[in-house]
Amino acid sequence: MPTLINTQGVVEDTALTPVTLKEWQANPSEYAGKELELSVNSDETVDLFGADADQFKRICIDFPKFADGRGYSAARLLREKYGYKGELRSTGDVLIDQLFFMKRCGFDTFALREDQVLEDAIAAFSTFTNPYQNDVQDQRPLFRRRQG
Amino acid sequence: MYVYDEYDQQLLNERVAQFKGQTERYFAGKIAEDEFLPLRLQNGIYVQRYAPMLRIAVPYGALNSAQFRKLGHIARTYDKGYAHISTRQNVQFNWPALEDCPQILAELAEVQMHAVQTSGNCIRNTTTDEYAGVIAEEIVDPRPYCEVIRQWSTFHPEFAFLPRKFKIAVNAVPTEDRAAIAMHDVGLNIVKNDAGEIGFRVLVGGGLGRTPILGDYINEFLPEEDLLTYLDAIIRVYNQFGNRKQKYKALIKFLVKALGMDRMRELVNEEFGRIKDGEGKLTQAEIERVKKHFTDPDYKALSDEPAELVSAREENKAFARWLDRNVRKHKKPGYAVVTLTLKKIGTPPGDITAEQFDQVADLADEYSFGELRSTHHQNLVLADVEQTQLFALWQKLKALGFATPTLGLLTDMICCPGGDFCALANAKSIPISQDIQKRFDDLDYLNDLGEIDLNISGCMNACGHHHVGNIGILGVDKGGEEFYQVTLGGNSGGNKADDASLGKIVGPSFAREEVADVVAKILDYYVAQRTEGESFLEVYRRLGHGPFKEVAYADAN
Numbered sequence: 001m002p003t004l005i006n007t008q009g010v011v012e013d014t015a016l017t018p019v020t021l022k023e024w025q026a027n028p029s030e031y032a033g034k035e036l037e038l039s040v041n042s043d044e045t046v047d048l049f050g051a052d053a054d055q056f057k058r059i060c061i062d063f064p065k066f067a068d069g070r071g072y073s074a075a076r077l078l079r080e081k082y083g084y085k086g087e088l089r090s091t092g093d094v095l096i097d098q099l100f101f102m103k104r105c106g107f108d109t110f111a112l113r114e115d116q117v118l119e120d121a122i123a124a125f126s127t128f129t130n131p132y133q134n135d136v137q138d139q140r141p142l143f144r145r146r147q148g
Numbered sequence: 149m150y151v152y153d154e155y156d157q158q159l160l161n162e163r164v165a166q167f168k169g170q171t172e173r174y175f176a177g178k179i180a181e182d183e184f185l186p187l188r189l190q191n192g193i194y195v196q197r198y199a200p201m202l203r204i205a206v207p208y209g210a211l212n213s214a215q216f217r218k219l220g221h222i223a224r225t226y227d228k229g230y231a232h233i234s235t236r237q238n239v240q241f242n243w244p245a246l247e248d249c250p251q252i253l254a255e256l257a258e259v260q261m262h263a264v265q266t267s268g269n270c271i272r273n274t275t276t277d278e279y280a281g282v283i284a285e286e287i288v289d290p291r292p293y294c295e296v297i298r299q300w301s302t303f304h305p306e307f308a309f310l311p312r313k314f315k316i317a318v319n320a321v322p323t324e325d326r327a328a329i330a331m332h333d334v335g336l337n338i339v340k341n342d343a344g345e346i347g348f349r350v351l352v353g354g355g356l357g358r359t360p361i362l363g364d365y366i367n368e369f370l371p372e373e374d375l376l377t378y379l380d381a382i383i384r385v386y387n388q389f390g391n392r393k394q395k396y397k398a399l400i401k402f403l404v405k406a407l408g409m410d411r412m413r414e415l416v417n418e419e420f421g422r423i424k425d426g427e428g429k430l431t432q433a434e435i436e437r438v439k440k441h442f443t444d445p446d447y448k449a450l451s452d453e454p455a456e457l458v459s460a461r462e463e464n465k466a467f468a469r470w471l472d473r474n475v476r477k478h479k480k481p482g483y484a485v486v487t488l489t490l491k492k493i494g495t496p497p498g499d500i501t502a503e504q505f506d507q508v509a510d511l512a513d514e515y516s517f518g519e520l521r522s523t524h525h526q527n528l529v530l531a532d533v534e535q536t537q538l539f540a541l542w543q544k545l546k547a548l549g550f551a552t553p554t555l556g557l558l559t560d561m562i563c564c565p566g567g568d569f570c571a572l573a574n575a576k577s578i579p580i581s582q583d584i585q586k587r588f589d590d591l592d593y594l595n596d597l598g599e600i601d602l603n604i605s606g607c608m609n610a611c612g613h614h615h616v617g618n619i620g621i622l623g624v625d626k627g628g629e630e631f632y633q634v635t636l637g638g639n640s641g642g643n644k645a646d647d648a649s650l651g652k653i654v655g656p657s658f659a660r661e662e663v664a665d666v667v668a669k670i671l672d673y674y675v676a677q678r679t680e681g682e683s684f685l686e687v688y689r690r691l692g693h694g695p696f697k698e699v700a701y702a703d704a705n
Contacts, residue, residue: 042392045388045389046388066183066186066309067186067269067309068309068392069269069306069307069308069309069310069387070387070388070392072305072306072307072308072309072387073306073384073387073388074388076305076306076384077384080423081422095183096173097170097179097187098309100305101305101306101308104305105305105306117173117178120169120173120178127162127166128159128162128163128166128303129158129159129162130155130158130159131159131303131305132159132299132300132302132303132304133300133303133304133305133428134426134427134428135305139426139427139428140427141300141376141427141428142155142299143299143430143431143433143434143437144427144431146153146155146437
């Protein structure tokens, strides 16, 4: 079992109605009025569901392998292009050394792979103090934040 | 050159600490081998044939003497006393121990150097013209834009795990392209529009490797303040839709090919339109801030052709030859741009020893405001030398072995480390370069041949850029034996940015001992066919591939 964390520590999971993109697209009305958790795989790019993102209380983006970086763009587009305000969770091959990037791209919970050391994982969220780029947390790149 | 402020330094220090922690976790068995792989790659560490290779970033080829001494120190302390200048203007160490790498990176950080993103499927070191800032022909100094790109690409949160590596190059000279931008994932050609505003003609989808393709224009004029958001848009499209199933189809050039340039442009423009006026837009204040790091040094008021230079040239033929070949006109009267050729016979192209690092650093301090550059041709440049000092400098360079007057000539080869070092190579490349250096060691003959690019790669990954050599040599494996394929007619940039071309294979490959003979036959034919002043490439393009192919196999032993 993966360990569910946010940037502070372990969090309790909340039960929602799980649905895959295929299931939901096949029959959206079946899920009306339910609190939904959408799970997407990394082939399911956000252009396929971004416009409907607000239908879901939580969206889980799968990282089939840590080296598959599509989920970063997916999260960022959901937050910045589609204005998604719900919970974004990274699932699958979620390792310590991806966490800082994931946080910056707009994920707020992380299904940390079970073999990963919790303390190291929490520490990884503060790897860099002032990154160069803008991100979901701060729309200003360093050149708009730099003093003097 | 760019000097770090507290933000830059803090980021780099945090990177050093991050990698130290990762390495400790790896040695403690908390990170699996395959999961440590991208972490060490993004810190410049490959595992090679005999030992790890550590590739140090030299952003757009800019170095100062303190950094150069530090590289010498690392070569001496952690390696076997030498290093190698790569075709991405970087510096490679071939023998460090993995355990030492965190400490090496900590020492490099003291002089604002690092190995960030010099490998891995991320945005790599941005390269540019080695003569940036000191030649009159450029539209504007490209280095500030390269630095802006460096900062934007460093630890980019979204683009650390792209389908494949991503390389950007910048050229600012209308009549030449030393940065070879058509061979890059993104090539930026700095232009000025009718209103006098600076912008970029943007090429996308170029690259060498096993499927060489020249980049094509996706945008004819991108205003300078749109640089970063446009790059974000291109790479965001690539990150989502690039091929992740087949490694050999994963570069952006395959996405551009699959979508077609029109569709690619449409997708990029759609995303760019969304973000272009957001907070990510580059500001004039930032461009100015970075430009302040690249202002002219304290040049004296001097004139060209001082008397001591004129008389030294008349009295010393070897000096005159070096001046003609390795010294270039500077934008300021009385100054010159000097290239140190790392192509001495008997030394692998681009290799430099710890002692030479120190000695060149001293020369940079004495003759060129303490700065130097590394080049895509695996040479070094002292960019601001007073003409009155050229004779003294030449004597010192000769003693160092860096005054071989062959810049741009046949034996100024580009050559990858090849099978002597690299685990990917199919064949050795350094011995081929040495065969050619020995065979063609007559300076009069080399000068008579004129400028020719001869590029050697030990495998189809093409680190030696064989596809764009006028003469290209590629190591291939045939039943466990090393053979060499010859290509003709490649050109990395030539006289204008649109002049790049890919070489064509002459035919069946040759054994190692045949290669120098084949090159000789091809050159003899060129000399016989040329008209006054006609270059090898021009003759090849005029006569076509056929006759050269015939000559290459004539009287084959």
